[in-house]
Amino acid sequence: MDAFLYMAGGMAVLATVLVIVSTSAVPALLYFIVSLLAVALIFYLFGAPFAAALEVIIYAGAIMVLFIFVMMMLNLGSDTKRQEREWLQLRGWIGPVLLAAVLMGEIVFVLYREVRPGDGAGLVGAKEVGMALFGPYFIGVELASLLLLAGLVGACHLAGKAAEGEEKGEEEP
């Protein structure tokens, strides 16, 4: 189990790095989907199969499809690609990276020195999660549904206005 876990973790980190340094959008999205799948594998190895399924279905499925849909509608050219390449020069960010590496070393030291309780295999399945979700966290579910409704109304308002403004030929700044 441990070898799988470390391999999946390494894949997730590598794919995420490639997302960030990638200059064009569609390969970045594909790398991000690889990263999400690696994280889903880690969830499964941690004994959380329901969270793993949701990660694949909602994150790697629904949300990434939304990204791809928007990207196909925008249809970006090579102009932005050249600009992003210029932004990723080494000299600009080597200092902050060194400082962040020191902080990272501190985090590693703290996490590996700390003693943690709990051992042995444990599985928290969909039944327990559902019992908790619709038991003590029922108000949270209602709030999440309100949040999704607010997101729906807001997205309709903003995107609808954008399409309308394009038809009317909105003034350029």
Next chain:
Amino acid sequence: MNAAAGQFGLLLAAVLFCLGLAGVLVRRNVIFILLSIEIMLNAAGLAFVTAGALWRQPEGQVMFIFILAMAAAEVALGLAIVFRLFYRFKTVDVDVAARMRG
């Protein structure tokens, strides 16, 4: 799961969060900024699930579901704003939007 696996999970969540933060700070393409925010939210969810698995409680996965709903709402609104930005300025560079006048 044992303590070493839990430590690895939390460490991985920290690394992924830092990568997402670096993405937000480095990139100027608004779609990459949204992707990096998704990376950070995913790392937070990984931390919650790891902690829930470490103590064998369902609360970690419950919080992960809430984070998932929040990420979905956030990405819908964010992409709608990307549409507004693109139709108004004909680009996805966020620095252009710094000239916005009310």
